[in-house]
Amino acid sequence: MLDPRIRARLVDAGAAVTESVPLSTLTTLRLGGPAHYLADCNTTETLIEVMRCLDAENVPVLVLAGGSNLVIGDDGFAGVVVKISNSRVDVGGGAVRAEAGAGWDDVVARTVAAGVGGLECLSGIPGSAGATPVQNVGAYGVEVGSVLRRVRLLDRSSGIDEWVGPEALGLGYRTSVLKHSDDAVVLEIELDVRPDGFSAPLGYRELATSLGAEEGERLPTAQVRDQVLALRRSKGMVLDPDDHDTWSAGSFFTNPVVPDDRLPGVLAAITEHVGMDVRIPRYAAVGGTKLSAGWLIERAGFVKGFPGDDAAARLSTKHTLALTNRGSATTADLVALAREVRDGVEDVFGVRLHPEPVTVNCVI
Known part of the structure; x- marks a missing residue:
């Protein structure tokens, strides 16, 4: 009470x-x-x-x-x-300033409409502007940390609110010092944008290929935004109340980073299970080599729609990295599915996946 x-x-x-x-x-x-x-x-x-x-x-x-x-x-x-629920957005002077409660995709849309670029690759990501530095949100080769100018924080212990630069946030792959911490609340963010109306250099092969462009090329922001939205919709990653594949938290597991001393054993396990003639998606990362969580999930035997049509919680029918509520699921159902997928990947490949979403009163 x-x-x-x-x-x-x-x-x-x-x-x-x-x-x-x-x-x-x-x-x-x-x-x-x-x-x-x-x-x-x-x-x-x-x-x-x-x-x-x-x-x-x-x-x-x-x-x-x-x-x-x-x-x-x-x-x-x-x-x-x-x-x-604060939601003011201002675009001008080579920057966009957004209150924390503004819808993130609305912020991106406002920049494109204003003829500035830099955020278009982050189109279609659900959630609020204030959450983007907490998670260091990223997609199609761009992370919020690469365009973040400053963040206004409320320090909960002192009650003081002040602007801080990105260097104070400990930004990393899908993380920051703000994640899994109650020390501060994001009030506003300010991001750098490109005033010429062209995108950031295309840094993601799938996006560049779908646009008929080369990696590193810059295109009109509206063109890139439209293609990003199309790609995300094809994977069930744009919210649609009528599509249960979008009743999700987006990508549920982060791409695992395998330390260099463990990589040979993991690659050997993958080869043993999948075969010699296979390209394993891997990327250089801080602390080791980053593998694709979605690729590992599929190769461990978890197909799209797993565990079947009768399950209240199951993998998206469009993207194995999304865990979805089919309309009648409980959180317990979703947690059980997450654990089954995590443990299955670890049993087969020796790689432990970690959830990307924040959990409250439940443990995965």
């Missing part, structure tokens, strides 16, 4: 406070039990005051925006879910 005095303070700060809200309505997986309370904050000022109040009163808090990279347990959250 939330103290009426605290609830009144949240309302006075501008938050809309409701009770017993099913979190399944706020995540792209459509999974998650109820939040005891939801405080919806549609301005940055309201968000700051709500967070300061709840933290000062030691109230359990779950911060949620787009809900696209989140797996919430069936028991929900026994505290206050703070919904980030």
Whole structure:
């Protein structure tokens, strides 16, 4: 039970406070039990005051925006879910500035419409602008960290909000110091963009080939955005309420990085299982060699749609790296599927996959 005095303070700060809200309505997986309370904050000022109040009163808090990279347990959250709904976006001066609650693809679309480039390869990614530096979101050869100018953070221990540069975030492959941490809340982000209306140099072979271009070539942003969206739709990676293949958290597992001393053994296991005459997708990475999680999942025997039509949670029929809710799944169903795929890949190839989404009140 939330103290009426605290609830009144949240309302006075501008938050809309409701009770017993099913979190399944706020995540792209459509999974998650109820939040005891939801405080919806549609301005940055309201968000700051709500967070300061709840933290000062030691109230359990779950911060949620787009809900696209989140797996919430069936028991929900026994505290206050703070919904980030601030959404202002400004484009100009060689930069785009977006409040944390702005829809990420809306931000990209605004830059393309404004005739600036640099974000088009990140089209179609669900979720909020504020989540992009937390995850260091990336696709088709571009990561947010490569265009990030600065981030406005609210320090939850001190209550101070300030802008910091990307060097303070410890950005890495699908991670940062903000991920799996409750120390700070993203309020706004600012990104560099290209004023000439052309894309970043194409750095991903599949995208370049589909555009009939060479890697490194630059094309009009709208052309690249349209092709990125087409590729993502073909893989069930653009949200569609009528397509259960998109009821997911996107790519569920990160591509594993195998240390150099373990790589020969892993490659030998792959050769033994798959055969000699096979190209193994691998890329140089910090700490070793990066392998394709989707490729490993398929070669371990997990086909699209696994484990079958009757399963409430199953792999996407378009992309084996997405775990999907077919409409009646529980979080427990999804977790069981994730564990089965993870353990199966490890049993066959000796490579352990790690989930990309953040988990709340559940363990994968």
